[in-house]
Amino acid sequence: MNIVVLVKQVPDSGSERKLDASDNTVARASADNVLNEIDEYAIEEALTIKEAQGGEVTVLTVGPDGATDAIRKALSMGADKAVHVSDEAMHGSDAVQTSAVLAAALQQLEYDLVLCGAEATDSQMSVMPALLAERLGLPQLSGARKLTVDGGVARIERQTDGGYWAVEAPLPAIVSTWDTINEPRYPSFKGIMAAKKKPVETKSLADLGIDASTVGLANATTQVLDFAGRPPKGEGVKVNDEGDGAQKFVDFLASQKIV
């Protein structure tokens, strides 16, 4: 079972995140960057399947040179090798363009299963599995809270409001995972040391046969026109409960015509 896990390096959602005023793109260079949290669950799932069924886990990312940190984290958890697509021409690419690059990179790899996190904390679009399934003609098994792979068939529980849908597809397929699916392992010291020696192949757009004039900010299918910080909220009212907190709360609701 050969598995490719797509990972993304993102600005830490717990730190201050910004857009760059010069070109309205995510300010990645100045950010406190980490491996997208939900991707760890996809990596864990890949490692669990590999441990049971054998094969190899390859990590694939598209991102600036600094994205090697996210790759190292994945390798230190136990992935075998990595492919890093890095090209300055990618700067400012949108989801449609990035999916073209990931699809081209996947076509150069051998896999039975593609795994990824169900959402990146920076863009929060949750569309990459759908985009890649469309481009590669793969079955889309997205939003999984449970995955089993058996006899050439992948079965998931797709998390829904108040329950799940059981969905299955023949391999190869693309599966995205939520953080309900498992508990990711922490990299061990041994894992961290071993990761330093694992192969990381860097590829340019030319290596993937992609024309640089189809990617990047200038050729994106969407454009950010402008942005602004959310206007600060006016100072709210705070009351200490001295036996009348609930009454004041309900009075407030009444003043807002809510009750």
Next chain:
Amino acid sequence: MAEVLVLAELNPAGGGVRKTTLEALTAARALGEPSAVVIAAPGTAAGVRDQLAEYGAATVYVAEAPEVDEFLVAPKAEVLAQLVQEKSPAAVVVPSSPEGKEIAARVAIKVGSGFLTDVTEIAADGTATQVAFAGQVIVHSKVTAGTPIYTLRGNSVAPEPAPAAGTEQTVAVSISDAAKGAKVTDRVVEQKSSRPELTEASIVVSGGRGVASAENFSIIEALADSLGAAVGASRAAVDSGFYPHSFQVGQTGKTVSPQLYVAVGISGAIQHRAGMQTSKTIVAINKDPEAPIFELADFGVIGDLNTVVPQATELVNARK
């Protein structure tokens, strides 16, 4: 007037259209004349046509085939893309559910368009508003390639009736084998609830770590029921096993934007704010006066939730 295709999102089994569809029809009117697209199992459209017409659908395209329910996302995307190619609409608006976003993505690839997800507003010139980074940044964006496709975040636009003809037009459906890759074998409802759906609710009452136990969530539920609200939970509460994950508000959970959000025993970590910051009115109940949730709150009660919440429930019920 230019035609704008609006994908109808339906409630399960004869439950009519979701409020998100009426919101999408309302938002689409800024761009032109909306046509609703119903892609569903045979026999579905007849029950929703009137409602779609009432909210502005001049035409209701009916694409009914069993495959659209039997397989995940891809068949619906195929049908919608086919319509986009046939009708050359000015834009496409889709409710921003997980499925809606995935359909929009696949249609964008099929027709060579760009798409914007979770927009909160669409202006007449096609400029969309989005909120980024836990609601802290407001962004204006445009689609610059092909037919603009938008997914509209729930509760961003107030649905307004605008009666139109709602003329039914049957669409011939033929689903390719390629779209039949992922088969839906079962749909399981684990938590049956009479409460409104979290992302659609106009009031949400959420509990956090401060609620302290699964049993004690009953006081959150009671307050929610007195207000006709949905119940939410913070990640801390979900991780502690107090409440199921499908009710989690925040990053890796649901994003809600109700008229009133009541945060009970929630400190207000950025991961939680990401899911509720755009709520119109925010009320916090917390015993810690320094809790960051108070920075967001229009009204805050510093006190013990175990006292304040049951009292408030009684007071709200007494007003009825």
